[in-house]
Each structure stands twice: as C-alpha cells, then as structure tokens.
Amino acid sequence: MNSETLHHIQTWFTRYVNGFPEDTLSFESMINIKVVHSRIVEEICRSLAEELGWSREDIVTASALGLLHDAGRFSQFTEYGTFSDADSVDHGRRGYEVVKESGILSRCSETVQNKILEGILFHNLRTIPPGVLPDSLPFVKLIRDGDKLDIYRIIRERIENNQLGDHLKEALFIRAEGPANPLAIGEIWNRETVSNENLFSMADFTLMQMSWVFDINYPPTLRRIRESGILNILACALPDEKEAKEAADFILKQAG
Numbered sequence: 062m063n064s065e066t067l068h069h070i071q072t073w074f075t076r077y078v079n080g081f082p083e084d085t086l087s088f089e090s091m092i093n094i095k096v097v098h099s100r101i102v103e104e105i106c107r108s109l110a111e112e113l114g115w116s117r118e119d120i121v122t123a124s125a126l127g128l129l130h131d132a133g134r135f136s137q138f139t140e141y142g143t144f145s146d147a148d149s150v151d152h153g154r155r156g157y158e159v160v161k162e163s164g165i166l167s168r169c170s171e172t173v174q175n176k177i178l179e180g181i182l183f184h185n186l187r188t189i190p191p192g193v194l195p196d197s198l199p200f201v202k203l204i205r206d207g208d209k210l211d212i213y214r215i216i217r218e219r220i221e222n223n224q225l226g227d228h229l230k231e232a233l234f235i236r237a238e239g240p241a242n243p244l245a246i247g248e249i250w251n252r253e254t255v256s257n258e259n260l261f262s263m264a265d266f267t268l269m270q271m272s273w274v275f276d277i278n279y280p281p282t283l284r285r286i287r288e289s290g291i292l293n294i295l296a297c298a299l300p301d302e303k304e305a306k307e308a309a310d311f312i313l314k315q316a317g
Contacts, residue, residue, distance in 0.1 A: 062118055067121050070129065077132070078095075099128050102207045103127035129177060131208075176196060184201070206279055209273050216270060246304050255272045268305060271309060272312060286316070287316065
C-alpha cells in the first residue's frame with residue numbers, strides 16, 4: 062500500500078462516518094468518541110510500526126488498519142445503542158464485513174487486504190485465534206496493541222473527569238457499583254485477561270483494563286503503558302476491597 066491509497070481510504074472513512082445521523086446528543090457523543098479513537102489509533106499504529114522498523118509499505122498498511130479497525134462500531138451503535146458486543150454484534154466481524162463489502166481495499170494486493178481484514182476481524186477477541194495467515198499475524202498483534210493504548214487514554218480521561226461510571230453504563234451497560242467478580246480475579250491470578258462475560262461492575266472493568274498487560278505483543282507498547290502511569294491510575298480507581306487490591310498489585314508486579 063502507498064500513501065495515495067491511504068489517502069483514498071481516509072477520504073472514504075470520513076464519508077462513511079458522516080453518513081450516520083446525529084439523532085441525539087448521546088448518539089453524537091458516542092459516535093464522535095469512536096471517530097477520534099479511530100484516528101488516534103491510526104497514528105499509534107503508524108508510530109509503533111516505525112519504531113519496530115517495518116518497511117514503508119507496511120507502515121502505511123498499519124496506518125490504514127488503525128483507522129479502519131473499529132468500522133463496525135458505527136452501525137453497531139446505530140442499531141443497538143451500545144458498544145457491548147455481548148448485547149449486540151461482534152464489532153470486529155461487523156467491521157470486517159463493512160470494509161470488505163465497501164470495496165475500499167480493491168486497490169490493494171490480496172496480501173495487504175488480508176492484513177487489514179484479519180486485523181479488523183481479530184482485534185477485539187480475547188485472544189488471537191489459531192489459523193491467522195502468517196503475513197497478517199504481525200498486523201493483528203499491532204492493532205491489538207494500538208487499540209489498547211488509546212483505550213487507556215480514553216479511560217484515563219474518564220477517571221480524571223470522574224465520568225468513568227457514567228461511560229460504562231451508557232456505552233457498555235455495566236453498572237458502576239458492586240464488588241469485583243471472583244471469577245474475574247481468578248483469571249488474573251492465572252495471568253489471563255479478564256473475559257467479557259465476567260464484567261458486571263466498574264471494579265471488574267477496571268481489573269480487565271489492567272489485565273491487558275498479559276496480552277501485549279510488542280515491547281514499545283509495554284514501555285508506553287509503563288510511562289503513561291495508567292496502571293497505577295486504574296489501581297487507585299478500584300474500590301477499597303482486599304481481593305481487588307491484591308489482584309491489582311499482582312498485575313503491577315507482572316508489568317514491571
């Protein structure tokens with residue numbers, strides 16, 4: 062992929078997201094979050110690819126993947142009023158379908174198309190499934206890292222503005238109050254990311270965010286997480302309960 066093709070994709074993305082009606086302030090706010098997120102992840106993927114020493118073509122492909130990775134979010138929220146995949150559709154698969162059916166990647170080679178489409182399809186799964194094409198695997202890993210980095214930014218802003226609970230209830234149907242789920246804590250002790258089915262409270266969601274360090278693929282990503290201090294911010298946002306605090310301390314030690 063070259064810069065001209067990337068510009069073509071960027072133009073398409075802008076037209077696509079502008080095609081969704083802004084019926085309510087809530088809708089406009091949630092859609093805008095994902096537009097901004099997509100564009101920031103585009104830049105994160107580009108910079109990570111550069112730091113990893115990827116070729117110019119792969120850097121541009123990584124940028125396109127970052128921009129398109131959440132293409133499924135817009136119709137998801139329009140139809141279901143939530144970003145919770147469990148209560149709607151798998152937004153990775155929806156995004157894969159949207160981008161593939163749009164024909165926006167028709168200028169790209171089959172290999173590049175697979176890198177982007179598989180990255181979209183698998184970016185949101187708890188783990189990378191077997192069978193990913195070898196050429197696509199580095200891109201699947203990259204978008205999973207880049208997505209997490211910017212979600213950390215969003216969550217940090219919500220915490221600093223005391224809006225995290227409202228955001229969870231509005232976007233994910235997660236209640237703000239309640240203790241941490243013992244099943245979520247058990248996953249952390251096994252050095253696993255917390256699964257979506259174990260998310261019931263803000264404490265569970267916060268621990269899940271912290272547990273993402275068990276699923277980071279590239280050293281520059283982990284370095285950025287450490288430098289941001291987000292793990293300590295998340296730990297401080299947890300309710301004052303022994304089991305949750307112990308799980309958070311374990312994650313902090315594992316992150317180094």
